[in-house]
Amino acid sequence: MATRSVVGDLEMSDLFCHMYRHDNNRLLPGKMNTTAENLGIGEHYSINLQAATFPAWDSPDKAPKPLFTGVREEVFTRVSSTFPAFIKLLNNYQSDKKLAEEYTPEEVNETEDFIKTIVKTVPMKLAHQYLQWKGVARDDFEKQLFEIWFQLYHTNGVWPRDEVNTCAFEHVFVGECKRGYEPGCGIVKGFHNWVKFYLEEREGKVDYHGYVTDRTVSGPCMCFYIEANQPSHLSLSDSLREFDCPWKSCLNSIDALGLAVSLLIN
Secondary structure, X not given: OOOHXXXXXXXXXXXXXXXXXXXXXXXXXXXXOOOHHHOOOOOOEEEOOOOEEOOOOOOOOOOXXXXXXXXXXXXXXXXXXXXXXXXXXXXXXXXXXXXXXXXXHHHHHHHHHHHHHHOXXXXXXXXXXXXXXXXXXXXXXXXXXXXXXXXXXXXXXXOOOOOOOEOHHHHHHHOEEEEOOOOOOEEEEXXXXXXXXXXXXXXXXXXXXXEEOOOOOOOOOOOOOOOOOXXXXXXXXXXXEEEEEEEOOXXXXXXXXXXXXXXXXX
């Protein structure tokens, strides 16, 4: 007989698969190592996984080239998608976890616009229906989403203790850097969104080192693990991958990226 936790996991897995299938803003992959100009009709992006590395502070850089070789950036300006509203939020946070956060009125408006945009999408409607079925969705669902994703709170390492320095959205979609005692030493926390990764890599702020396949090797910020094979078309399980990359002088952290998904189930 299945335990309650297993049943819950199966329910969530089924929900996420259902949301993924109905993600109309999801991008489709082209052939490996293809530039944006050479992507075929209906293809939106291409990556170059290159070679496997391992999660450690001194992990070798097995990827001399960027992860993304081509992305049709016009997808980021689709009025009907969540991308424009999402990208506006990326500069609303400070990556250093020791620094306090505070929203400006403009940033609050951007956040509210983003929430109003995503609740209109099919994946979020499915999520809302599921939460209503579970009896946990409030009548003011948009406000509830703000409190869950964007309500700032305090974490260890910030002084004074009454200052807030992070939120769930910042951790998952933007990323945070927990600095160490030595210069150039630290751990990247979160940073699970592929759009953020692509934009940072395009600007030369991320150095992709390769993918990780050996789960037995311990390393900082170990998240999800999926075999890093590159099929002709990504399935849900294939869209979660581990990467090794330094970011903002925080070295060799491991993150799972939801490749090509829109901003709703990442």
